[in-house]
Amino acid sequence: IVEHRRRLGMTQADLAERLNITQQQVSYMENHPGRIAQEDLYELNKILNFDIVQLLKAFGKTTQDIRALAKEYQ
Numbered sequence: 001i002v003e004h005r006r007r008l009g010m011t012q013a014d015l016a017e018r019l020n021i022t023q024q025q026v027s028y029m030e031n032h033p034g035r036i037a038q039e040d041l042y043e044l045n046k047i048l049n050f051d052i053v054q055l056l057k058a059f060g061k062t063t064q065d066i067r068a069l070a071k072e073y074q
Contacts, residue, residue, distance in 0.1 A: 002030050004048040
C-alpha cells in the first residue's frame with residue numbers, strides 16, 4: 001500500500017482525505033494490511049490501483065475466500 005501511495009505522489013494525509021478517514025487510520029492500514037476492512041480495501045484499490053488478489057493471497061486468503069469477497073462487491 002505504501003509503495004502504491006508513494007508511486008502516485010500521495011502522502012498519508014492525501015490518502016486519508018480521499019478515503020474520508022484520519023491519517024492515523026491510513027498509518028494503521030499500512031502497518032497492518034491484513035486487518036483492513038473489506039470495504040476499505042476496495043476503496044483503496046480504486047484509489048491506488050493495486051492487484052487486490054495478490055494482496056489478499058499474501059495475507060492468507062484462499063481463491064475461494066477471494067471469490068466470495070468479490071461476489072459481495074459486484
